[in-house]
Amino acid sequence: MGNRLSKIYTRTGDEGSTGLGDGSRVPKDGPRIEACGAIDETNSAIGVVLAAALPEDIRRTLTDVQHDLFDLGGELAIPGTRQITAAQVERLEAELDRFNDPLPPLKEFILPGGGPAAAACHLARAICRRAERRTWTLAGAEAVAPESLKYLNRLSDLLFVLARVLARLESGGEVLWRR
Numbered sequence: 001m002g003n004r005l006s007k008i009y010t011r012t013g014d015e016g017s018t019g020l021g022d023g024s025r026v027p028k029d030g031p032r033i034e035a036c037g038a039i040d041e042t043n044s045a046i047g048v049v050l051a052a053a054l055p056e057d058i059r060r061t062l063t064d065v066q067h068d069l070f071d072l073g074g075e076l077a078i079p080g081t082r083q084i085t086a087a088q089v090e091r092l093e094a095e096l097d098r099f100n101d102p103l104p105p106l107k108e109f110i111l112p113g114g115g116p117a118a119a120a121c122h123l124a125r126a127i128c129r130r131a132e133r134r135t136w137t138l139a140g141a142e143a144v145a146p147e148s149l150k151y152l153n154r155l156s157d158l159l160f161v162l163a164r165v166l167a168r169l170e171s172g173g174e175v176l177w178r179r
Helices: 031-050 056-077 086-100 116-141 146-171
Strands: 017-019 025-027
Touching: 031 056, 031 116, 031 146, 056 086, 056 146, 086 146, 116 146
Parallel strands: none
Antiparallel strands: 017 025
């Protein structure tokens, strides 16, 4: 692999456009760039979770997700490419089941929190939901692979479940919403 970022600034975006992986230029506030940015925010928020002390199985799962999110960002940065597969969605579903099965069923809404890692995971979930919304906005205007949309939906669910697991590890439980 050659030097991809030998020069960080290019000045090519000073007029409000940015380049895609296929060489085309689009507005910096266009739906494709909004989706890419929200996916990058999700990945960064997961990085904050990973900066905490975590059980190894959660760390491994979230590291795999970070790699997937780079693939998804690349998919959106090069229109017409596909990086996210049904197998990746199925992997998230298997992880969801594995982490969720030992948890007690929810009877009330829970408040985001439960310890630093759990709270960071809740924040990552909320950011992931934004990424999903932005990607659906893009899908309303241009073709987006259905696996990518499914991936983001499952990921936000996984982050919710992991926040529940982490809350139990960090503080012994979750704070339930009072009606």
